[in-house]
Amino acid sequence: MWRRAMAMALRLLLLPLATRGFDIDGCTSIVVNADAMQDGSAVTSHANDCADCDWRVAYVPAQDHPEGSERIIYDAVWSQYPRLVDPSRSKSYQPAMGITSTAVLGRIPQVKHTYALWEASYGLMNEHGVGMGESTCSAFLVGTGLSQGGTALFSIGNLMAIALERCKTARCAIQTMGDLGAFYGFYGEDPGMGGAGEAVTLVDQSGEAWVFHICGGVPSSEKNASWATQRGALWAAQRVPSGHVAVVANSMIIRQIDFEDKENFMLHPGLKDLLQEAKLWNGRGQLDWQKAVSPNMETFSYFPGLAPIPMYSTLRMWGVYRQAAPSAKIRATKDLGSFPFSVPVDGKVSILDVMNWFRTHYEGTEFDMRYGSLAGPFQSPNRAEGGDGAKAVPGQFARATSIPRTSYTVLLQSGIKQPRVWFAPDASASSIFVPFFASALDANAQGRFDVAAYGTGSMKSFSFDGARSAWWAHDFVANWMDLSYQNMSEQYVYPKVQRLQREVYHETQEAIDHAESSLDLAERASQIQRKVTEEWWRLAEQMVVRYNDHFYNFPESDPTNVGSIGYPAFWLEMIGYDQEFYRPHWFQRSPWVPKMLPDAIKEQLGTPPEFLAEALTWALSPSPPTLCLLLLLPLTSLMTYLVGYRRGLQAAQQDIYCQLSA
Known part of the structure; x- marks a missing residue:
């Protein structure tokens, strides 16, 4: 019997090593109309919740192209470092980690001139202030990419990049992505229906804000089929109303489509016919895009092999709306259909407010992730996703906007004097957003930024002696916090996040007011980026000392003392702690x-x-x-x-x- 017990114990120990990694990237995007913001800016955003993404910021310069040139379409689903090998696109895209080339999927005709842009795992913002966020969504229509034996050429990363290369407005970007997807075919980044659709949120210098949805198309073997050259994808876009905020959290949010309202809707020209052909809409009454195109999240298994998680999207949406528009009385519910496309904010908000919407774990509500058994004795809001346990024991836990596998979060702010990207490495709850100006993309500044802090490094390699990148500084602090989350977050990290973020915001405004050129502005932004990185490494070093071995060591108020933290009383009460706990x-x-x-x-x-x-x-x-x-x-x-x-x-x-x- 002891041999059987030992064999079972060994199997349990080795089981995690054989478990496939959690490979689904579920991102959050918040988009705010200019009339809802205090400074009159239009804002979109993207929490890139990706466990293995290459998080580096890259400068892609503007380029002129000879007549007859072709634009190469690389495999954009590959996200690990290096995400792309193409030095002609950016100096950042050199071979590394044994990867010497990127898979080429195809080519399309190139335009005469492409614009400069900031880029990370996805395109961020171009020189004309067009900014984009992204969130993968479920959809019934599943496209199959060329690399998987299908015919579709485009995933969302390439569509976003090309639109930023070619467009000065959000409307142009929507039309470009829709037309390319429909003509060449679109496929999702994640497998099956769970990742068959996409949402891109867009802002531009006019102050407009949009939500764009796209999914697989409706193939046909008939030579004379209607819409023969536009069957590769279906798409729709809706403008965010004046004074409104919208949230995309891995679910389609466009509802009733008004085909006559060209000011607020942009649509695939064959949308009515192709949806009916696919038997997703009967053609009667008003078309509800969400109901027609996407499965019911209450019963659909978003993560293949795991139980449905109906609160995965709705809780994040509620978490934003409860702060931006409490008077709307949006309820936390499993019913995605009960959520409107957008809601008006109760009072104009600041960019600092939007940053904080990404940082919360529902603190102060009945869903507060710092409490309960999964939070552990030290009240951590972080949750371990995936694994064989979730397959064996179905269930769901709360999903916040800030999670451990957040690669980076960006806010894209346009419609103002100096459009900018606000970039925060790793989990946003414990990170600082720093500015990257669109004007720094011009020929004068040539994409000047702190490359050592934000443009180099990889999740695949860490060294205490190596380059001190911003991502590893923030990631180290975020992971170290789990040693004593409640104490560390309240004593040090959260207060420092708010203090330093306000400093960065004011320093950014001063830089705008006093800069005499785009190069001056780029240099000042670089200084801010370096300052934040250095401060976060100092915080990491301080936290190592202060919370070593689960004690509270040598605090500023008592530098010769080591204090006990211990297990909190409520936790000991909850688990029934008593004199028998030596077993x-x-x-x-x-x-x-x-x-x-x-x-x-x-x-x-x-x-x-x-x-x-x-x-x-x-x-x-x-x-x-x-x-x-x-x-x-x-x-x-x-x-x-x-x-x-x-x-x-x-x-x-x-x-x-x-x-x-x-």
Whole structure:
């Protein structure tokens, strides 16, 4: 028997080594109309939640091309470092890590002149202030790429890059992406229906903001089929209304389409016919793009092989709307269809507000990810995704806008004097956004930025003696925080994020006011980028000392003392800690919030309705242990939980993250 037990133990130890990596990139994009912003800018964004992406910022210069030139289409689904090998496109794209070339999928006719742009895993912003964010979405129509034996040439990364190379407006970019996808074919970056669609959010110097959706097309073997040259993709785009904010969180959000409203909608010309041919719409009544094109997230398995996760999209959307527009009373629900395309903000917001929308983990609400068993004793909001465990035990946990596998987050701000990219490496909750100006892309500045901090390095290699890149500084702090998340975040990291971010914002404004040329502005931005990187490495070094071995070591207030942090009382209460814990102990889910949590937190978290039903069943069970525990639970506690849940539904209008970070 002992041999069998040893074999089983060995198998369990080796199991994680054989588990395929979590390979789905689910990103969040928030887009804000100019009339909703205090400074009159239009803002879009992209949290690139990618576990293995090459996060480097690259400068792609403007170029003139001879008549008859072709534009090479590389494999843009490959995202690891180096994501592209093409020194003619950017000096950053040199061979590295044993990769000497990038797969060529095809070629299309080149235009005479292409514009300069900032680029990371996806195109960011060009010299004319066109900015783009991205979010992969589910769709019924699945395209198959050339590299997988299909006929589709384009994934979303290439469409975005070409649109930024060729367009001065968001409308031009939408038309370019739609036409290229429809003619040459479009395929998703992730497998199957889960990644068959895409959303691109766009802003430009006119202050317009748009949401563009695209998915696979409707192939036909008939030679004389209608729309014969435009069957490779279906697409639709809607303008964000004045004063509104919209959120794309891996789900299509365009709803009712008005085919006559050319000012606010741009559409595939054969959309009606091809949707009917695909039997996705009966042609009667108003077309609801979301319902016609995408599966129901309540029942659809977004991650292949895992259970449906209906709150994966809606909780993030609610998390933004509850802060931007509390009067809209958007509810946290599994029903994606109950969410509007966009909502008007309650009051004009700042770019610092938008940054903070990406940093929260629902602090101050009933979904606060710092509490509960998955948060562990040190109240970490980070969750480990994927793995065989999730396949064996179906379920879902809360999904925030800031997660550990965030490669970078960008805000693209246009419609103002100096359009800019705000770039934050790694998880946004513990990161600082720094500026990259569109004007620095011109021939004078030639894309000047701090290349050592933001343009070099890789997830595949780390050295304490090597280049001190911005990404590794932020990533190190984000990972180290899990040693004592609650203490570290409140004592050091969150306050520093807010203080330094405000400094960066004001220094950016001063640079704009005093710069005499694009080169001056680029130099000042480089200084800001270097300052943030150096400060974050100093913070990393400080955190190593301060939280070594789960103690609180040599703080500024008492530099000769080592203090204990220990397990919090509520955690010990929750797991039933007692004199018998020298043996392994196990615990089961309970409907009750630990009594040793502060009263304010207990009211905030409340008891969800499904737990009340479970609690009633538990309370009515005839077992003696249940009866004993019931005698210990005051009725006032139950009332507290009920009141707390009610208050949780009416969560604080301004996220408590900002209070913790003030």
